[in-house]
Amino acid sequence: MGTETPDHPARRVYVDMVGDLFHAGHVALLREARNHGDHLVVGVLGDETTAAYKRLPVMTLAERVAVIESCRYVDEVVADAPFVVDERFLDEHAITTVVHGDDLDLDGAASIYGPAVERGTLVLVERTGDLSTTQVIQRVLERSSEGSRG
16 A cells, blocks of 8 residues: 655546445455546445436445445445536546546546546556456345255
């Protein structure tokens, strides 16, 4: 970890996520995001925000925050983070870099992370395509329909 000094200000990286049913794909994203700076700030999207564009999370916001806070790559968590990241939010949290998975196209990125796109401080990282919360839910459903074996 870098240490902030007058000659070396902390590079504060922001990534947002739902973090429902926290899994290895989430860890990979946070690890990669942390590699882009000295201090990782994770915005955890609220239940209503998530339900509006995805689905209602299985875990509550408080549960998701508790799990994400425990990840060793995370320095700070913003609970109920905004879906659209504006200039005020970036300035309030002194964010120097925003990270998101590469599943977002440029138009989508501009509509959600506009100021970071304009500043040239948005970094798209490779998304873990082989694991998602939806896939974890599907596994649970498939295994529960097979019946208990022990």
